[in-house]
Amino acid sequence: MSTTELAWFKSSYSGSQGDSCVEVAVTEQAxxxxxxxxxxxxxxxxxxxxxxxxxxxxxHG
Known part of the structure; x- marks a missing residue:
């Protein structure tokens, strides 16, 4: 699956400044x-x- 086909999103806890964020996309396998x-x-x-x-x-960490 290509990156453009994935539905990427950031955590609701991510700031609006764009600092140090990751995005995730959910598939059936990963x-x-x-x-x-x-x-x-x-x-x-x-x-x-x-x-x-x-x-x-x-x-919990």
């Missing part, structure tokens, strides 16, 4: 992550189980 300041660079993908573990850790 969560894709990219730098919102440089969207031409490649994104990386994390499996759903890995993403769930990361979010759980971040929420």
């Amino acid at each position: 969560i894709c992550v990219r730098d919102s300041k440089d969207v031409a660079r490649p994104h990386f993908a994390v499996g759903l189980a890995g993403w769930t573990s990361f979010v759980r850790y971040a929420a």
Whole structure:
């Protein structure tokens, strides 16, 4: 799936200044992550189980 076909979004906690944000896009197989300041660079993908573990850790970390 190409980057242009994905529906990218930022967290509602991201500031409007554009500082240090990431964007994510959800697919059936993975969560894709990219730098919102440089969207031409490649994104990386994390499996759903890995993403769930990361979010759980971040929420309680």
